[in-house]
Amino acid sequence: MEFKVDKLICAGCGVCVQICPEGAIKIGADGKAIIDQKKCIKCGKCKDICPLGAIKEIKNSKEEN
Numbered sequence: 001m002e003f004k005v006d007k008l009i010c011a012g013c014g015v016c017v018q019i020c021p022e023g024a025i026k027i028g029a030d031g032k033a034i035i036d037q038k039k040c041i042k043c044g045k046c047k048d049i050c051p052l053g054a055i056k057e058i059k060n061s062k063e064e065n
């Protein structure tokens, strides 16, 4: 399972960056949030706090992007 940002929805507000306890999220060059899967501990806080619901829990980790 992975948490991923839907770039079509993300507004780059940075709220998820602030809440992530592992510093796993940054705003990329395209102005959208990116989750570093190597740092993510899958706590779900970013998904809960995103005002736009842009962060999705992806159950099948074989599915890329």
Ligand code: SF4
Pocket: 005, 009, 010, 011, 012, 013, 014, 015, 016, 017, 032, 033, 049, 050, 051, 052, 053, 054, 055
């Ligand atoms: S909280 Fe949501 S809209 Fe804001 S940067 Fe994070 S993913 Fe994007």
Ligand code: SF4
Pocket: 003, 019, 020, 021, 022, 023, 024, 025, 035, 039, 040, 041, 042, 043, 044, 045, 046, 047
């Ligand atoms: S699930 Fe938790 S650790 Fe992973 S990116 Fe979101 S807030 Fe950070």
